[in-house]
Every structure is written in C-alpha cells, then in structure tokens.
Amino acid sequence: MAFFILRRTGVMILTALCLTFVVFFLTNLAPNLEKLAKTQGNARMSDAEVTSWLDRNGYGGPLVVRYGEWLGVVPGWVRFDEPTGEWRGRCILRGQSPEDADRFCGLLQGDLGYSTVSNAEVAAIIGGRMALTGVLMFWAFAVMVPTALVIGIMAGMREGSRMDRALSTFSIGTTATPEYVSGVVFIILLASSQTGLSPLLVDWGWLESGTLFLGSARSAMDGVTFWNFTLPVITIAFYGIGYIARMTRASMAEVMTAQYIRTARLKGVRFRTIVLRHALRNALIAPFTVIMLQIPWLLTGVVIVETLFNYNGFGWTLVQAASNNDIELLLACSVVAVFVVLVTQLISDIGYVFLNPRIRIS
C-alpha cells in the first residue's frame, strides 16, 4: 500500500511539473509580456523600451531558466539597475542589499511571487481566496452527494419503473444545464423582487419583503447564511447531481440484477432491507470514484458561479488574474488547480481499494 501511494505520488509530481510548465509557457508568451510592460510602465512605450523594461524586471532570458527560478530550483535573477542605482532581483525586497536576500525564491520555497495588480504577495491572496472557495465547495458537496446518491439509488433499485424514468429524466436535465444557465435561472426565479417566486410569496404574506434568497454572495464572505449562500451552492451542486446520480443509478441497477440479490430475495428478506443492507455498499463502489473525479469539474463551476454571484473566492481570482494579466497570480492559481485535480484522483484510487473488500484482502 505504501509503495502504491509512493508511486502514485511520484507520477503526480511529474504530471504537475509538465502541466505547470505548459501554463508558464502560455502566460509568458510575448504578447502577454508586452501588455504587462505597457500596463506597469507606460502605455505608449516603443518596442525597444518594452524589451529593455522586460529585461530590467527579470522577464528577459530563456523561458526554461525563468521557469526554474519560478519553481525555485534556479537562483533568482540579480542585476544592478543603472537608472535607480539600486541592486534589484527576483528575491530582493525593496531596499534590501543583495547579500541579505535569499538565493532562491520560488514555488519550492513557498514564494509564489508578487501580484502586480493587487500589489500584494500572491501567497497571501491565494490563501484567503482558497478558504472562501473551500466553504463554497464544502456546502456544494454536502448538498450534492447525498442528493445524488439518494436519487441514483431510488432510480436504480427498480429499473424501468415510473420513479426511475422520472428521476433519470431529471438527472439528464441537470447535467445538460451548464452553471451559467442554471445560475441565471435560479436568480430570476428565487432572487428577484420583480419576477419568480419572491413577489408571489410577498403577496401571500409568507415573506415580509425583499427576496427569498440573495442574488449576490458578497455578504457570505463575512458570514454564511441560508439566505445569502443557497443560490451559489445549489447552482454548483445542480450540475454534479445529475452526473453522480446517473452513475449511481447504473451501478445500483446492475447490482439489483446480481445473483446474490436474488438469493436475498429468496431468503425472504424484505425489499427495503435488500436495498439498504445487501445492495447499497456494492452499488456505491463505482460512484465513489466518480464523486472524487467530480471535484475537478466542480472547479470550472466554481469559476462561473463565483463570478456570477460576485463571491471573491478562488475562481473569481482566477478570472480577475486572467483578465488583468496578473501573471504570477494566474500561475499560482493554475498550480493549485492542478494540485487539487491530482490529489482527488489519488484519493479516489485509494478509496476504491478500501470500499472493495475483494481488492483489499487478497
């Protein structure tokens, strides 16, 4: 087992290196750098000025070397800046002398660089944003997984029944609806004082005034409430529910045709007990993997939902970084995303082994 985890981790690190290099390459393409120089320096720079600005700020030199610096395996650049008469470098803070500064400052040293747009350390920004996204993801999962499993089990336990058909149609519907559609629909239906449910409820006197839910999740950053957080959560969960439910249904339907279920039936076990005690565990082995692999998909949903509901989490930051050409921040975001994807895969592999006794003790 230890060997298995070790090997998987090795493969994971290699994958992460490849992926970050690709992202590094894309964010450091010439047009992006030129835009950076013009926003940071002067919008009307000439081409020669752009080149010299990039050179002075450490964006010159071969890509691979700069990637190494960013990773922290190549010493950070250091140069004497003629116009200001100061030593400048990747690892040199303003006013510091080159001797006092670290030789390396990159990902490995925990230094994610400096956000040129927000004028703050990337690590500090990312940390807070991740925490916010964590809260969102947690609630999304808390809603999505139980709902999806219940739907899947109910649909699969009597394949072809009316309940199965209804639930399956629902599942297909939710997976076919992207977040930017469902989010907007939810806002219109539930969070508008002009249309949808809220004015009705107000008319009936069930709701004092205002809306059933809040269409913006800004206030949720200070404190999560049912009112301000429901819509982003169900928007994310909605998409995943259908997918997981369909996997669970397929798995459940297959298990229900197994010989050992017939054995249980012919032992005189009642249907409810058959489902809960005999079928459930076997039926959950396959969906477990799917649930874990769903996390990376949720990340894309997070980007859309956070932007839509103006919730300043990780996804929102990613969008901002991309549109502001905030290279270091964008890179850090991608590293985090790659990391999340790979870790969930590892967990799903290990979990599969633990759920399945046939593999565990052989």
Added chain:
Amino acid sequence: MMLDDPFQGAGVLPDTHDGPILEISNLSISFFTRAREIPAVMDFSCSVMPGEAMGLVGESGCGKSTVALGVMQDLGTNGRIVGGTIRYKGRDLASLGADELRAIRGRDIAMIYQEPMASLNPAMRIGQQLIEVPMIHEGISRTQAWARAREMVADVRLPDPERILRSYPHQLSGGQQQRIVIAMALMSKPSLLILDEPTTALDVTVEAAVVDLIKDLGRKYGTSMLFISHNLGLVLETCDRICVMYSGEAVETGAIGDVFNHMRHPYTQALFRSIPLPGADKSARPLRAIPGNFPLPHERPKGCNFGPRCDYFVAGRCDMSDVAMASIAQGDRHQSRCLRADDIDWAAPMVAGAQQTAPEKGDVVLEVRDLKKYYEVAANALFGGGETRVVKANESLSFAARESETLAIVGESGCGKSTLAKVLMGLETATSGEVLLDGSAIQDTPIEARDTRLVSSIQMVFQNPFDTLNPSMSVGRQIIRALEVFGIGASDAERRTRMLDLLDLVKLPRAFAERMPRQLSGGQKQRVGIARAFAGGARIVVADEPVSALDVSVQAAVTDLLMDIQRREKTTLLFISHDLSIVRYLSDRVLVMYLGHVVELGSTDQVFSPPYHPYTEALLSAVPIADTSVAKQRIVLEGDIPSAMNPPPGCPFQTRCRWKAQVPGGLCETQVPPMRRLAEGHDIKCHLAMDVLASMDPVITFAPGA
C-alpha cells in the same frame, strides 16, 4: 438493529399436512419479449412427497431452472405463469400475497443455485448472511442466530466455523462457498430444498463430497428436494424419483429404478445411449449421438416435440397433435409422453455402427522430458512490486505420445493441464526441460517464432467453441484463413476446394461455408473449430475439454467425429478432460495430474483397474455413473485442492490421501515420491509399498441384475 425485520411469523401454512409437499400440475410458463411470447415450460406436472428427492434432468435450455424459479415465484419482470398451479403443502403459491410469499421463502422453500460465488454477497461477511435467515423468519436473537450459524457451518463439515463466519466470500474456495450456500439454505430447516445444478462449477472430487453432504443433510432434516442436473449419474446417486424434460415438457417421470432400467420414452433411451459409462468400453457399448438439434422454443414441431430426432417416429401419427403424458402399466407412478410407448420393443439392442478397429500405433511423435513451467506472480496483484511468488504449474512432466495414439490428460482445475497445452502450443515457453516434436526441441520457441510447418503441426481445439471463432467472418472464410496461414494450397480456388473437403470431414453441410458463426449451434461451432485444427495436416491436436461446454446429446457426436478424423489422419490426440467416463471411452493411455505433477501414467486399462494411485482411486470413485448395475466404492476426499501458490511439502496429494498412514516414517509429508514402474508402461508417483498397492480393491464393480 433498525433494519431487522419484525418476525414474519409462520401461520401462513398449516403445520400438519399429509399430501405431497410440492404438487405442480399442468404448469405452463412463458417469457414475453418484444418480438414474441416464448413458451419455456408447457404442461409440466410433478409432485414431491415428504422426504423425497426428485431429480429433474434435461439438456440446457429445456426449462429446468424456469420450473424452479416458477416454484419460488421469482420469474422476473417478463416471465409469467400462463397456466396450471403450483401447490406447496396444498396452498396455491400463486394466490399468496407479497408478505405471505416472503414468509415462505427461506423458511419453507429454499433454493441453491449453480454459481456459489455469485449467490453470496461479496461485501457482506458470511456470518451476517447466514444469521439473517432465522432472524427474519423465527424472530430469534442475534446471539442465538449466531450459535445456529456456527452449528450449521460445522454441519456442512467446514473447519473452524468461527473464522469462516467472519470471512468474506472471496476468502473461501469454490467448494467452501458452495457449502456455505447449502448451510444458508438449511438455516431455517426448510421442508423443500430446490437445488439448481449445485455442483456444476465444482471439481469432481469436491462435487462428490458436496453431493454426499446434501444427501446426508437431507436425510438428517427430512427435507424434500428438487434436484436439477444435466448429469444422469448424479441424479442416480441423489434422488428417489426422476423427471426427464425435453424442450419445455416433462417426457418421462417415475422412480429412478424404473426410468433407468425400464425407460419408456425414446428421448430417455437416446440420452442414456449417448453418454459413456466408465464401466464399459467402446466395443461393448458404443456411443450413439442423438441426431439433429434441440428445437428452440418458438421452432417446436407440430405434434411430438421429439419427433424430428426420434428413431421411432411414425409420420401421420406422431406429428398430428400434442402428445399427453400417459401412465405406464408397470412401475410406481411411471409416466411417459410417447404415443408409441407400448408398441416399441424396448428390449431390442441398439443398432451399433460399424465397428472400428483401433489403428496401429506408429513412432513416437511427441516426447516431453522433465518439463517444468513456473510462473512468477506478484504476491499482491493490485499494488505490484514487493516480493514475488512462484507458482509451479508444471513440475517435471515426462511422457511420450505415438502416432495415431490418444493420450488423455486428466485432473482437476488448477492441476496444470492447460499450462501444459500452452507450452506445447508455444503460447508459453518452458522454464526447463524438453519438448521434442519428431526429435527436434520446441520448448523454447514461442508461437511467433515458429514456422508455418511447426504451427500447423501442433493445433488445438478449445473448450469453448463460442469464443474461438471470429464472429464477423463466415465459416468458410475462417477455414480458408487458416489454410492461408498454414501455407496450404497454391491458389484461392484450391484452398476453397480444400475448405469444402474439410467441411465434409467434420460432417457439416457444404452450405455452411457461407454462414456466420452466430447462425451455428454449439456443436456445429465446435466442428468448425475441429476443421480449423486439422486444416494444416496437424501431427498433434491438443483438445482442451472439447466437449464439456456442449450439451449431452451433441457431446457424443463431437467425440466420435474427433476420433474418426484422428483415425483417418493418423494424428496424435492429446485429450484434456476431467471426465473419466469419456476418457475411458476413447483414450489409449491416460496421464493423471495433480497440482502440477504427473501422479500416474499408464494404458487405459492399467489406470482404470487396481493397483491405483490413491488420487486416481478417489477420482474414479467421485465420477457419477448413470448405471444402476454399477456398485462403487465410496471414497470421499476431505478438504479442497491446495493452491498451486502454496503446495504442501512432500507428496502433493498428502493433504487428502487416505492411504498415507500405510507409508511408514511420515515419508509422504517430507519427500516427493519418485516415479515408480509398476508394470510395463505403468508408472505411479507414490511411496506405497507393492503389497499395499496389490491389496487395493477395484472402485467400480458390476452387480448384474441389481
């Protein structure tokens, strides 16, 4: 526990009941598909008295399992009882509601089916699955149920019940799982036990022990049984009465003795004539295949279903209207579904085909010297790495086979028969030792490196005809492909002619060249497989259980065909099988394997008569024989075959051998016995002294007129 059902009380049925336990009358069951209604069972009647065991035999697809599931009222979504009644202790089962039915299932009627692994829940511990039954039906506590389960596990003769109860199904061997399934069925002491091919997936020696167990327990608890099997010998050993089914109908029913010795239906007679009996050799009792094929449910002929294949068919009489079951004067409740039951001369001897003289044996074609094949396997398959273990699949095999000779290789699963076949074919290379074909060594030449001549000279007929043909290529094309591979024929036209000749050889109509494999029956597919194997003038044909996947009635035809071609082509046939009856019938010499070792090698007569190797003796005793005049010595082997990963020290058979005590000094447990010559051409691998071997009694004896 929250999930535990409240006590589903008895009271659905009267406690005292005198009549039959199970009474099925005129039962018809159909399955409804989108295309048509498939009548799976028609007008089926039978009754089982208290304590009686009823055998239900017939070929696959004749409706045996459907009857069983009908009794359990569990036909699935598309199956329906369309006529007749099933009464259990006088109560019509169809009239019961869902709750009443549940109260009966498991408590009054229990069922065991074929594949033990599939009928146990892989994610639940054995104990959990067992205690459920009495907890549901008798409302007893968990501790009481656990104690009962432990008792029951001991009753099915499993060692260390407590450990077994705490294991998962995959931690037990096939034989152990089947015992657990039996224990589970008997947990609430049902009055009726339905067994659907309970031992088909097991090895013969394990099968014999399980059958023995079922008989004992049935007697102990007074359980009535409905025993479904396609093996007449097994039914003879377990049942009091028998019901023979053909194509959805019962064709003959009666007491075992009446049906076996005074059969009154042509199908029953044909069935008996098509199976080899280990007591008889081929000249005394040649096999006779049933012509034609089993009709599909929607293709049944008008009148008697067996008509098209019946030797006694009379046009204008047998094909007019449905035939009804009629009583036979002599015998106890003996009935037959044949219009001519009283006209046929049942005592007339079988019209034997032309007698074949055994061909002269030629020179040695194949010689195997001290062949070893070891596999290295990772100890833990999933996570790889770590230490590896060695599986000794073949341990110093030596034998020789001559031209025109049939050498049978017998042994139970995992003994290394298939590995040997793979090494011969070049699918694997040997670890050490030599395989000489016409004097040249081939053991290290994998199949890719073999030239066409070598490839075509060793060919194989596989066990499962369903997987070996390319489903998207016509039969003729496949044979022509094989001819191309073997480099036979100068032109397409020549190969085509040769292909048609081959179809003649395997007795398939030439028109079949255009057919696709899916349009062929199992026996026909196997014939195509045989045609392909002989296409390149093979010197050696390895037939790995060539008929065991086929129905009884076609087995004889395929076996005869194989022998016929062999005679004509002077091929050396290596016939791999676990069925000693067929081995005795067709082979010249027999090689018995156990756990990778050759334990006995000799001519068929030498191997089938004492002195035996102790394993051969047990194997012979385990084979069910469908002949009431045969008396068998009963030798039940304890335990399972050890795993090849972890073989016992000393003699491979020592864990189960009943003669071990006769060898002084515990030699069996420490030393692998050497191969010893008992007589010219007869070798055994055993420490037993000559005088002990000489004292062995024959396992099978005839008691004529018994």
